[in-house]
Amino acid sequence: MSVYTMPIKTAIIVFPFLALAISFVLVIREYRKYGTFLLWRAVVLYSFVFYLLCAYFLIILPLPPRAEVAQYTSQYLELRPFHFVQRFLQETVLNLHDPQTFVPALRQNVVLEPVFNMLLFVPFGVYLRYYYKVSFKKVVLASFLLSLFFELTQLSSLYFIYPRPYRLADVNDLINNTFGGIVGYAVTPMLTFLFPTRDEMDERAYEKGQSVSLFRRFVAFCLDWLMISVVQSILIFLANFIPQYKEWIAPYPLLEQRLWFFFMVLLVFMILPTLTNGETLGKKIVRIKVVEEQREKIRFKSLVVRYGYLYIVYGIISSFLAGSADLLNSSNRMLQLVTLMLFLFCLFLLFLFVLNVGYVLVRRKRRLFYEKASHTYTISTIKRVKNAESN
Structure with a gap:
């Protein structure tokens, strides 16, 4: 046996x-x-x-x-x-x-x-x-x-x-x-x-696919950042062959990382969706797009507000939390106090973000806080074809 x-x-x-x-x-x-x-x-x-x-x-x-x-x-x-x-x-x-x-x-x-x-x-x-x-x-x-x-x-x-x-x-x-x-x-x-x-x-599946779940958006998010990682690595590799780049940016690795982060966010999530009317590569693959309320074409301004809240504000917050250890251990008491207050405030903002995501999951509402602030939302681009045959 x-x-x-x-x-x-x-x-x-x-x-x-x-x-x-x-x-x-x-x-x-x-x-x-x-x-x-x-x-x-x-x-x-x-x-x-x-x-x-x-x-x-x-x-x-x-x-x-x-x-x-x-x-x-x-x-x-x-x-x-x-x-x-x-x-x-x-x-x-x-x-x-x-x-x-x-x-x-x-x-x-x-x-x-x-x-x-x-x-x-x-x-x-x-x-x-x-x-x-x-x-x-x-x-x-x-x-x-x-x-x-x-x-x-x-x-x-x-x-x-x-x-x-x-x-x-x-x-x-x-x-x-x-x-x-x-x-x-x-x-x-x-x-x-x-x-x-x-x-x-x-x-x-077609019926459920008309509403966009958070997991579907998360898959698009992973695909976009996978593409960003590949493109960013290639660009940094090529930039290192430029003498001016080595002289100005390379000596400051932390600044280099932040500049590349904001540049890729601007390019992939703001400029590109403006040209494609709300689609990034990841969103196109899973068949979703970002649209603006009462407008046929999404504006660059709305995308700046939307992804500014999501990536820039929370990117800065995450960066501060990750690099605040040295400031909290400083011998300057006033600097320690100010850093601690900012640290707690950033933690509170991240808690609100997690709470908002949890609320959306529990209540099955699909709009997060940065979508409401920018008057944008995500829709499915899948069209159900009548009498479509399954593979």
């Missing part, structure tokens, strides 16, 4: 890291297409990934020592189609006239092995038909190709890591796996009738 439980336990350990690695791509894709990431869609997609991970580990684990594999002399390739039927007829203890042989016969490897290979691919057929709405012919082809990938993985000695194959690559596995995918396709309606259909999920 450990032969089967060990790969599943390994998949459970690996899955969180794999899920984290693919989450960013999945989230961006869902926000770009629908404007939201439904919980049920996440359950379906991540469970599908977990299933594929378990299936893969089941065909490669446990991994034997390379030195041990080098001593193997057993068969590693079986090319006789339906040989499992011949093995069953030769080795089974089943006697149709003796009911006492039924259960022992089911416990033999000649039964368990083909049944396992069939059941392994039943979920694959279910997922393909239920979520991806794949036709019968494509399910058959996809099941065959996935099984072929597994068998070639075994035949290639785990991509030539081992000196020879340590698992049997069997053409009968191709047959049983493909048949399992077909069974999965056939039983899908019986297994999924209680769950929402793909079309229902899409319709619900």
